[in-house]
Amino acid sequence: MPERILVQGNEAIGWGAINAGCRHFFGYPITPQNEITEFFARELPEIGGVFVQSESEAASAAMLYGAAAAGVRAITSTSGAGWGLMQEGMSQLANAELPCVIVNMQRGGPGQGTTRHAQMDYLSTTRGGGQGGYKTIVLAPSSVEECHNLVQLAFHLADKYRNPVVVLGDGILGQMAEPLERSTIEFDPLPEKDWTIRGMGERDAETHNFISCGQGGVIPVPPYTSYGAFLQRLEEKYRTMSADEVRYETYRIEDARLLLVAYGSTARVCQEAVDMARAEGISAGLFRPISLWPFPTDVIREKAASGTEFLVVEDSLGQMVDDVRYAVEGKSQVHFLGILARHLPTDGGMILPNRVLEEIKKVT
Amino acid sequence: MTEKKELVYTKPKLKLGYGWGHCPGCHHPIVEKLVCEVLEEMDLAGRAVGVAGVGCSFGFFASINIDGANCAHGAAPAVATGIKHALYGKPLVFTIQGDGDCAAIGGGYVLNAAARGEKITIIMVNNANYGTTGGQLAPTTIMGQVTSTTPHGRNASQGYPIHLPELLVGMQGVAFTARAAPFTPAGYRRAKSYLRTAFQRQLDEAGLTFVELLSACPPNWHMTPLEAIQWMEDRMLPEYPEGIFKDSGGEQ
Amino acid sequence: MLDSAQHTTNNDLNRYTVGFLRETAERGERPLSRGEITINEKLCKGCGYCVRFCPQSCIAIPGDRFSPQGYLLAVFAEPDKCNACGICGWMCPEFAIDVYRYVEAETPGA
Numbered sequence A: 001m002p003e004r005i006l007v008q009g010n011e012a013i014g015w016g017a018i019n020a021g022c023r024h025f026f027g028y029p030i031t032p033q034n035e036i037t038e039f040f041a042r043e044l045p046e047i048g049g050v051f052v053q054s055e056s057e058a059a060s061a062a063m064l065y066g067a068a069a070a071g072v073r074a075i076t077s078t079s080g081a082g083w084g085l086m087q088e089g090m091s092q093l094a095n096a097e098l099p100c101v102i103v104n105m106q107r108g109g110p111g112q113g114t115t116r117h118a119q120m121d122y123l124s125t126t127r128g129g130g131q132g133g134y135k136t137i138v139l140a141p142s143s144v145e146e147c148h149n150l151v152q153l154a155f156h157l158a159d160k161y162r163n164p165v166v167v168l169g170d171g172i173l174g175q176m177a178e179p180l181e182r183s184t185i186e187f188d189p190l191p192e193k194d195w196t197i198r199g200m201g202e203r204d205a206e207t208h209n210f211i212s213c214g215q216g217g218v219i220p221v222p223p224y225t226s227y228g229a230f231l232q233r234l235e236e237k238y239r240t241m242s243a244d245e246v247r248y249e250t251y252r253i254e255d256a257r258l259l260l261v262a263y264g265s266t267a268r269v270c271q272e273a274v275d276m277a278r279a280e281g282i283s284a285g286l287f288r289p290i291s292l293w294p295f296p297t298d299v300i301r302e303k304a305a306s307g308t309e310f311l312v313v314e315d316s317l318g319q320m321v322d323d324v325r326y327a328v329e330g331k332s333q334v335h336f337l338g339i340l341a342r343h344l345p346t347d348g349g350m351i352l353p354n355r356v357l358e359e360i361k362k363v364t
Numbered sequence B: 001m002t003e004k005k006e007l008v009y010t011k012p013k014l015k016l017g018y019g020w021g022h023c024p025g026c027h028h029p030i031v032e033k034l035v036c037e038v039l040e041e042m043d044l045a046g047r048a049v050g051v052a053g054v055g056c057s058f059g060f061f062a063s064i065n066i067d068g069a070n071c072a073h074g075a076a077p078a079v080a081t082g083i084k085h086a087l088y089g090k091p092l093v094f095t096i097q098g099d100g101d102c103a104a105i106g107g108g109y110v111l112n113a114a115a116r117g118e119k120i121t122i123i124m125v126n127n128a129n130y131g132t133t134g135g136q137l138a139p140t141t142i143m144g145q146v147t148s149t150t151p152h153g154r155n156a157s158q159g160y161p162i163h164l165p166e167l168l169v170g171m172q173g174v175a176f177t178a179r180a181a182p183f184t185p186a187g188y189r190r191a192k193s194y195l196r197t198a199f200q201r202q203l204d205e206a207g208l209t210f211v212e213l214l215s216a217c218p219p220n221w222h223m224t225p226l227e228a229i230q231w232m233e234d235r236m237l238p239e240y241p242e243g244i245f246k247d248s249g250g251e252q
Numbered sequence C: 001m002l003d004s005a006q007h008t009t010n011n012d013l014n015r016y017t018v019g020f021l022r023e024t025a026e027r028g029e030r031p032l033s034r035g036e037i038t039i040n041e042k043l044c045k046g047c048g049y050c051v052r053f054c055p056q057s058c059i060a061i062p063g064d065r066f067s068p069q070g071y072l073l074a075v076f077a078e079p080d081k082c083n084a085c086g087i088c089g090w091m092c093p094e095f096a097i098d099v100y101r102y103v104e105a106e107t108p109g110a
Helices: A009-019 A034-043 A057-069 A080-085 A087-096 A122-126 A144-161 A171-175 A227-244 A264-279 A297-305 A320-328 A353-363 B028-041 B076-086 B099-104 B107-115 B164-170 B185-203 B225-239 C012-016 C018-026 C049-053 C087-091
Strands: A004-008 A024-027 A050-053 A074-078 A100-106 A137-139 A164-170 A177-181 A248-251 A258-261 A284-289 A291-293 A309-313 A334-337 B002-009 B048-052 B067-070 B092-098 B121-126 B174-180 B208-214 B243-247 C029-039 C097-105
Touching (some): A009 A034, A009 A164, A009 A177, A024 A057, A024 B076, A057 A074, A057 A080, A057 A087, A057 A100, A057 B076, A057 B107, A080 A087, A080 A122, A087 A164, A100 A144, A100 A171, A122 A164, A122 A291, A137 A144, A144 A177, A164 A171, A171 A264, A258 A264, A258 A353, A264 A284, A264 A309, A264 A353, A284 A297, A309 A320, A320 A334, A334 A353, B002 C029, B028 B092, B028 B185, B048 B076, B076 B107, B076 B121, B092 B185, B107 B164, B121 B185, B164 B174, B164 B243, B185 B208, B185 B243, B185 C087, B208 B225, B225 C049, C049 C087, C087 C097
Parallel strands (some): A024 A050, A074 A100, A100 A164, A137 A164, A258 A284, A309 A334, B048 B092, B092 B121, B121 B208, B174 B208
Antiparallel strands (some): A137 A291, C029 C097
């Protein structure tokens, strides 16, 4: 019988990784995700796993690179300035096509920012914050259970596409506690990794494997003997991911004339606001992207074409709203409620359901 | 009695193809040769995994037949840490890095891998400048040495050379540090001996091992290869003497 | 600083001497103190290390021979002096030099 426990989102991330078979964590302390680092430090040695506290987030990304190159499922987690430091590492992982999971529990930015929740890393996560332009699938949980489940999905997708996958949470999600039923999710089987570097003897091979982060360019060796060949592969990969890995959830959207668009902990707030609006007879609904990249552009485009208006609610100065505007293609109105609508100007302020309801009434 | 010829020396079996295009007189290919010969002689080719830093070492593992990777600038010791721990300590993991990769941008990685006592071997090829990018000042540039970013010669306002094997001696997690200059036959043999010891200490799980190997960089030093090795004898060896600076002898 | 001599264990370059002696003895051959090298003209970049370090001064860069890439070639100028020490092979960064040693073997049927 699956065990039900009451845990914080941060710890649920950890359980998700362990249930996905991950036994390697490399990470660095940063608020508000320290519970994740401490979870792995506690739990991994108990099950024969390895926990290494790195000397910086740049080093975390590099250790992840090595572990992924050696063929194991490896994970790191960070926030804020740590996420910033990892950008070069993300770019190198994307070029070397290494599967791994990176968790970013967002905090206020830019710079040292705050130590508390925000949703200000949407752009750098979905656009590829490091050099050269790359894409990683970005999954946004909005509950403790989703933290646990989406981490497992993240490992599967990372291995499926040989690409890093980001799980984008925030400080509220990490700290809040909800019941969780721990379980291992079954996914479609994946081919064995024949490209790893573990020592030829270990792989029973006569010829070496070589993993490069300068594929096709600085090092034009097989499989990509030219830069163009490598870029073609990336384009193919990103096109397939865009087509096959869109995920979202809808709440009371059937006859909605106004769709709230929100992700993560803000989506929980909006869910309550939708209920409050419906109770007053306003036909509002919630559209919650789960994959921030690939963004559910097509669904929003369809809705816009049929006259639905949108209210994007996010705890930032306006990042996801750009993706919604792009999808709407000017066919409908897109309203925005952002971080300046928090109930307090201090770093603990939140966009609360009342304030969202006020905005819903303003625009309908 | 008839006479016949026996082949007594040729390129190592682990070397794939020939050079991948280093400058005439560069000792990076000599480092490839040394690593190949040592791995063959110690029968470690099947167990070895290498990580090359950014610079003239970048193609190292494209051209030798052992599992390898290259990685971000300076990050090789951390990548090596990831590989070693992913495989629970089984493989022989080593890095090949330049002096800029290792001592400048990589300084924090080296220091912390050493502090953690990671069972990896770091091989730093020291040619006293940033070679790949055209000869800029590096941490190991010698006082008075002209580089493209010290056009009047390095002086005190641009800092002093860094000596990593000596620096790492005081760290408990470090088992072996040494420096050799394989530009002479005696230096070649010394380098080979130190690499063997460094790998052996890793297999003994004694701690981190570090070998610095001096290399010529004729085009960036604006010298012919023969002038370059003369400069190495006259100027580099006094600054960077050969020898073993720490050896824990296989104990932890 | 420790004495490097303590750590020169199993110097496997000895296989060209001690090991080589054993192998050839097993085959009934007697190694001679004469050798021969080949320098791959496509690979030589004229760095001069082989010239500089050959103890017998067998190799030279005459200045009138060029590789296909335009480098001044090193040539095996004094073959009679070569004793198969192998140092040129070690020193060449281009893997361009193969070293041979002459051995005396029983003529079959003799």
